[in-house]
Amino acid sequence: xxxxISHQQADSQQALVISRRLKSRHDIDSYLDVIxxxxxxxxxxxxxxxxxxxxxxxxxxxxxxEATRTSWWVPxxxxxxxxxxxxxxxxxxxxxxxxxxxxxxxxxxTESDVDLYAEASKKAADEFVFKLRHLxxxxxxxxxxxxxxxxxxxxxxx
Numbered sequence: 001x002x003x004x005i006s007h008q009q010a011d012s013q014q015a016l017v018i019s020r021r022l023k024s025r026h027d028i029d030s031y032l033d034v035i036x037x038x039x040x041x042x043x044x045x046x047x048x049x050x051x052x053x054x055x056x057x058x059x060x061x062x063x064x065x066e067a068t069r070t071s072w073w074v075p076x077x078x079x080x081x082x083x084x085x086x087x088x089x090x091x092x093x094x095x096x097x098x099x100x101x102x103x104x105x106x107x108x109x110t111e112s113d114v115d116l117y118a119e120a121s122k123k124a125a126d127e128f129v130f131k132l133r134h135l136x137x138x139x140x141x142x143x144x145x146x147x148x149x150x151x152x153x154x155x156x157x158x
Contacts, residue, residue: 001125003030004057004086006077010067018063018091018114026118031057047076054080058128059087059121059148061108065096085141087124087148089117106152116155124148 003022007015012034022028031053050073054060060081068074081088091108092098098107108117124144131140 001028001059001121002057003028003059003061003121004054004077004081005030005032005061005063006074006081007063008065008068008071008074011063011065014065014091014093015063018061021111021114022118025115026122028118028121030061050077051080054084057086058125060089061117062088062090062102064090064092064098064102085138085145087121087145089152106149106156106158108156113156117152120148120152120155123151 005015005019015032016034019030019032022030033053054077060077062068062074062078064074078088088105089108090098090102090105091114094109106117108114124147127147128140128144131143134140135143
């Protein structure tokens with residue numbers, strides 16, 4: 001399991017904190033462009049690079065703030081993750097009001113919410129591997145993603 005952390009440049013520090021927490025406390029790898037030298041590219045090259053990195057991940061966590069309103073990349077990355085039926089969640093601090101479309105998925109507000117997210121992610125990854133033995137990949141992904149949403153929403157009381 002590897003999590004693609006989508007964020008606007010202004011939120012790089014928060015994204016880095018989350019990435020480090022996922023790794024140090026939960027042994028979960030993530031892709032974060034602030035530590036990727038290839039991100040200096042633009043346009044089509046950058047879009048291809050992002051698609052390639054998303055293909056190496058199995059989930060997406062979007063870190064959003066008021067600054068995200070100026071980002072075209074974050075919604076685009078969310079769209080690609082939706083097409084792949086990835087488990088999705090959003091992290092936003094308590095001062096950020098989420099647009100309606102992001103409330104479709106679980107949203108995290110605190111570091112302890114990140115821990116709940118990590119546990120739900122591990123459970124979904126295990127569920128996917130188990131279901132893959134008995135089902136087609138697309139069906140297994142869909143069912144494990146639904147289970148991720150159910151478990152995480154229950155933990156977050158959403």
